[in-house]
Amino acid sequence: MARDPREARVASWTMGTLFPAEPVTVAPGAVHLPGWLRIESQRELVGRCRDWVRACGGMRHHRTPRGGTMSVGMASLGWYWEPYRYSATLPDGTPVPALPALLGELARSGVAAAFGDEAAESQPPYDVALINFYGPEAKMGMHQDREERCAAPVVSLSLGDTCVFRFGNTETRSRPYTDVELRGGDLFVFGGAARMAYHGVPRTRPGTADPATGLESGRLNITIRASGLSA
Numbered sequence: 001m002a003r004d005p006r007e008a009r010v011a012s013w014t015m016g017t018l019f020p021a022e023p024v025t026v027a028p029g030a031v032h033l034p035g036w037l038r039i040e041s042q043r044e045l046v047g048r049c050r051d052w053v054r055a056c057g058g059m060r061h062h063r064t065p066r067g068g069t070m071s072v073g074m075a076s077l078g079w080y081w082e083p084y085r086y087s088a089t090l091p092d093g094t095p096v097p098a099l100p101a102l103l104g105e106l107a108r109s110g111v112a113a114a115f116g117d118e119a120a121e122s123q124p125p126y127d128v129a130l131i132n133f134y135g136p137e138a139k140m141g142m143h144q145d146r147e148e149r150c151a152a153p154v155v156s157l158s159l160g161d162t163c164v165f166r167f168g169n170t171e172t173r174s175r176p177y178t179d180v181e182l183r184g185g186d187l188f189v190f191g192g193a194a195r196m197a198y199h200g201v202p203r204t205r206p207g208t209a210d211p212a213t214g215l216e217s218g219r220l221n222i223t224i225r226a227s228g229l230s231a
């Protein structure tokens with residue numbers, strides 16, 4: 001029995017105890033839970049992502065400081081992320097929509113699934129989520145998630161097409177790394193010794209999404225983080 005009403009609310013979103021996802025430790029502090037989200041929850045999240053992205057002005061393909069354009073479409077909630085900083089307002093000066101409570105609850109529940117209830121309880125509140133959309137050609141280069149002022153684990157949810165998620169080391173963008181297939185419904189959490197590991201998405205596998213998720217094509221990824229920033 002979940003003792004916390006917030007956990008009770010999201011308990012129905014995940015596979016729960018009947019068919020629990022078997023956690024796979026990819027590196028110390030990095031845990032992959034395949035098939036964590038129920039198919040109904042994946043579908044619901046896809047629909048909510050559409051609304052959330054609309055509310056923050058649509059997906060943007062950010063320019064990088066070196067002059068490139070990111071192939072991944074991005075939106076963010078709680079704080080506006082662009083390479084490589086957070087702001088409290090959208091580019092048009094309006095406030096960034098708050099992190100939906102559901103995403104905070106899923107983050108907490110994801111940390112509990114990966115590292116246990118005690119770890120989940122000791123985290124500061126999650127207050128930011130990046131929503132990434134990958135079309136068939138999109139990829140994300142190796143990078144660290146380093147704009148946060150907080151060591152809380154990053155909680156990543158995948159929806160739609162499968163991708164190759166490359167999880168590396170904290171020192172370099174190159175080997176050693178491990179390639180993991182992230183499918184729709186998978187949870188990936190990285191914290192502790194893995195929090196500052198380089199990671200990226202070298203490719204997706206177009207056409208692999210379960211049509212029941214309501215995403216005709218492409219991959220959605222939601223990474224939920226604690227910014228450590230104060231409003």
Ligand SMILES: O=C(O)CCC(=O)C(=O)O
Pocket residue numbers: 130132140145156165182199200201221223
């Ligand atoms: O799409 C993914 O699985 C990874 C996304 C990511 O690394 C990020 O948003 O910083």
Ligand SMILES: [Fe+2]
Pocket residue numbers: 143144145199
């Ligand atoms: Fe990242």
